Amino acid sequence: MPDKPILPPPTPGALPDALLDALPLFPLQRVLFPGGVLPLQIFEVRYLDMIGRAAREGTPFGLVCLRQGSEVQRPAGNHGAYADESFHDIGTLAVITDIARPQPGLMFIRCEGTQRFALRTRTRLAHGLWTGAATLLEPDVHVPVPDDLAATRDALRALVAELQARAEPGQSLPFAQPYRWDDCAWLAHRWCELLPLPPALQQRLLETASPLLRLELVSDMLDRTTRRAPGR
Numbered sequence: 001m002p003d004k005p006i007l008p009p010p011t012p013g014a015l016p017d018a019l020l021d022a023l024p025l026f027p028l029q030r031v032l033f034p035g036g037v038l039p040l041q042i043f044e045v046r047y048l049d050m051i052g053r054a055a056r057e058g059t060p061f062g063l064v065c066l067r068q069g070s071e072v073q074r075p076a077g078n079h080g081a082y083a084d085e086s087f088h089d090i091g092t093l094a095v096i097t098d099i100a101r102p103q104p105g106l107m108f109i110r111c112e113g114t115q116r117f118a119l120r121t122r123t124r125l126a127h128g129l130w131t132g133a134a135t136l137l138e139p140d141v142h143v144p145v146p147d148d149l150a151a152t153r154d155a156l157r158a159l160v161a162e163l164q165a166r167a168e169p170g171q172s173l174p175f176a177q178p179y180r181w182d183d184c185a186w187l188a189h190r191w192c193e194l195l196p197l198p199p200a201l202q203q204r205l206l207e208t209a210s211p212l213l214r215l216e217l218v219s220d221m222l223d224r225t226t227r228r229a230p231g232r
Contacts, residue, residue: 001073005197014211015059015060015092015136017018019033019059020117020133020134020135021132021133021134021137022123022132023061023062023117023131023132023133023134024040024050024054024059024061024062024093024130024131025034025061025062025063025064025087025091025114025122025129025130025131025132026047026050026061026062026063026064026094026130027042027064027065027066027069027087027130028063028064028065028066029065029066029199030065030199031063031170031192031199031202031203031206032063032091032092032094032113032114032141033092033113033189033190033192034092034113034114034115034140034175034185034189035112035113035175035176035180035186035189035190035203036092036112036113036175036189036190036193037110037111037112037113037172037174037175037176038094038110038111038112038113039109039111040108040109040110040111041106041107041108042106042107042108042109043105043106043107044083045127045178046127046128046129047129048105048107048199050076050107050129051099051107051232052107052177054096055099055109056098056217060093060094060095060114061093061094061118062091062092062093062094062117062132062134063092063094063111063113064087064088064090064091064119065087065088065091065199065203066085066086066087066199067086067087067088068085068086069070069084069085069086069087080166083084085124085130087130089118089143089205090116090117090118090119090120090137090203090206090207091115091116091117091134092114092115092120093113093114093115093116093117094112094113094143094204095110095112095200096110096111097100097110097111097112098108098110100179105128112176113154115135115136115137115139116136116137117132117135117136118129118132118135118137118153119132119134120134120135121133122130132197140185140211141211142183142185142186143183143185143210143211143212144182144183145181145182145183145184145187145215146212147217149184149187149215149216151219152187152191152218152222153182154179154189155222156181156187156190156191156194157181159194159202160179161171161221174193174194175190176194183210183211183216184212184213184214184215185215187215187218188205188211188214188215188217190216191215191218191221191222192205192206192218195218195221195222195225196225197221199229205217
């Protein structure tokens with residue numbers, strides 16, 4: 001049975017300055033959106049302690065999308081040096097909702113995205129873990145879905161209903177409730193997770209300030225995807 005974080009994750013507004021001034025970072029070749037769900041397998045030494053501490057203390061870490069480098073740390077060829085890694089300045093706080101330790105040196109976690117942040121500085125520690133000084137970005141304001149984007153909303157509702165009907169007992173959907181069908185940002189984020197978008201484009205959408213524009217861009221991509229694969 002998976003063990004849970006001992007403490008509930010704090011709300012973003014309650015995060016201490018000390019955490020935001022040295023936020024542990026997890027670079028991946030993908031983007032986590034607010035409200036999104038992400039399962040991860042943790043086996044690198046640099047992340048085992050970080051994730052264990054976050055689970056015990058109920059604190060978030062920052063997920064950032066890689067520009068350059070590998071998700072798995074690689075040596076650069078020189079003794080004690082690591083290969084170059086670079087990542088975007090805008091990321092998303094992730095809180096751990098489930099954690100399992102099937103054996104020493106291995107963790108399986110499930111985390112959820114909460115709030116976007118912007119990095120002011122970043123520091124690579126001796127064992128390869130990144131930390132950064134972060135500023136929380138304002139949460140997306142609620143923007144109702146306009147009539148011309150209702151089809152994009154209805155398509156997602158139909159897809160969720162299909163996934164629920166096909167799910168095995170105990171199987172969870174790829175994003176968490178509550179479902180906010182009349183919220184532009186929420187709809188855009190969920191489509192971003194379902195569409196086969198490259199990480200650079202996902203990052204661009206994460207950084208888009210307007211929730212309405214974000215959903216309009218996603219709707220255009222969905223239309224193009226549907227035209228390329230009619231009947232799917």
